[in-house]
Amino acid sequence: MTQLKVPVGPADHIEGDESARCTLVEYGDYECPHCAAAYPIVKRLQKHFGKKLRFVYRNFPLSQMHPHAESAAETAEFAASKGKFQEMHDLLFENQEQLGSGLYAKLAEDLGLDAKELQEALRAKMYQAHVRSDFTGGVRSGVNGTPTFFINGERYDDSFDYPTLMGAITAAIGESA
Amino acid sequence: MATLLTAGTAAPDFRLHVTPDQQLSLSELRGRPVVLAFYPADWSPVCGDQMALYNEILPEFQKFNAEVLGISVDGVWCHEAFAKDHKLHFPLMADFEPKGAVARAYGAYREEDGVCERALFVIDARGQIAWSYCSPIAINPGADGILDALEKLPKQEG
Numbered sequence: 001m002t003q004l005k006v007p008v009g010p011a012d013h014i015e016g017d018e019s020a021r022c023t024l025v026e027y028g029d030y031e032c033p034h035c036a037a038a039y040p041i042v043k044r045l046q047k048h049f050g051k052k053l054r055f056v057y058r059n060f061p062l063s064q065m066h067p068h069a070e071s072a073a074e075t076a077e078f079a080a081s082k083g084k085f086q087e088m089h090d091l092l093f094e095n096q097e098q099l100g101s102g103l104y105a106k107l108a109e110d111l112g113l114d115a116k117e118l119q120e121a122l123r124a125k126m127y128q129a130h131v132r133s134d135f136t137g138g139v140r141s142g143v144n145g146t147p148t149f150f151i152n153g154e155r156y157d158d159s160f161d162y163p164t165l166m167g168a169i170t171a172a173i174g175e176s177a
Numbered sequence: 178m179a180t181l182l183t184a185g186t187a188a189p190d191f192r193l194h195v196t197p198d199q200q201l202s203l204s205e206l207r208g209r210p211v212v213l214a215f216y217p218a219d220w221s222p223v224c225g226d227q228m229a230l231y232n233e234i235l236p237e238f239q240k241f242n243a244e245v246l247g248i249s250v251d252g253v254w255c256h257e258a259f260a261k262d263h264k265l266h267f268p269l270m271a272d273f274e275p276k277g278a279v280a281r282a283y284g285a286y287r288e289e290d291g292v293c294e295r296a297l298f299v300i301d302a303r304g305q306i307a308w309s310y311c312s313p314i315a316i317n318p319g320a321d322g323i324l325d326a327l328e329k330l331p332k333q334e335g
Binding site: 005062063064065139140143144145157 | 227232317319320
């Protein structure tokens with residue numbers, strides 16, 4: 001079994017309780033259509049499992065294929081530095097068709113963030129190191145495309161449709177009981 | 178599954194087309210590690226397929242001075258279109274005529290489907306296989322095993 005090499009820690013964006021019996025880690029790319037398809041599925045799982053499930057999103061931008069993936073990831077990291085990661089993460093996936101500087105500025109303003117500051121952070125590549133570190137950690141953990149999920153530290157190779165993923169998480173919760 | 182050549186075996190040499198007018202031999206790459214990645218076909222219908230993934234990870238391989246070669250039974254023109262579409266920055270080799278001959282030499286040919294297995298080889302600077310791995314055909318093996326194997330190679334001089 002392929003294992004997550006970088007444990008969930010303070011550098012991560014974590015939704016949910018530390019005592020959750022299941023941790024779902026996603027390596028994703030904001031420009032990847034499959035990740036956009038997975039986004040509402042993860043939301044539904046969080047709703048279904050409540051406190052039993054903790055969700056962590058890490059960046060895996062496939063920049064050669066997706067020209068906006070890196071800038072979108074850095075935009076989310078900028079928002080994270082202002083305590084707005086989750087909001088920005090959601091909005092980026094909900095507006096995937098429009099990724100680009102115009103959208104980033106608009107979303108920043110919608111979230112009460114300074115669009116100029118964001119623009120400057122992107123230009124200076126302030127969050128590139130964080131994104132790169134997510135990416136290389138993912139590579140060493142056997143991330144093999146986007147999205148790649150890890151359930152309690154093990155790579156999940158099955159389909160990410162709702163019933164299949166829900167079944168796998170249910171099983172993981174059962175095992176950790 | 179065919180039986181893969183394993184660590185400690187000399188990597189069989191081959192000479193194949195990398196572009197319609199250019200050929201490359203494995204032996205020309207002596208002196209640096211080679212990552213040889215057999216895969217079933219160009220144009221698999223997923224985002225971040227195996228070759229696209231290696232393309233993204235290329236800087237990590239280059240830290241080890243390693244050359245990455247993709248290899249499948251697709252012909253040169255198919256490879257050319259695929260590489261161009263995916264903006265691949267490493268060569269794809271056409272194991273096209275006789276079909277799958279190189280894959281067979283490495284124990285990485287899938288008779289029942291007439292394609293290469295998803296088989297990975299790390300070949301050291303002296304041309305010896307240092308690591309090999311065959312993934313289930315539907316599962317992209319990622320790059321963690323390759324990087325672990327490259328890390329374990331003896332440090333090159335100079």
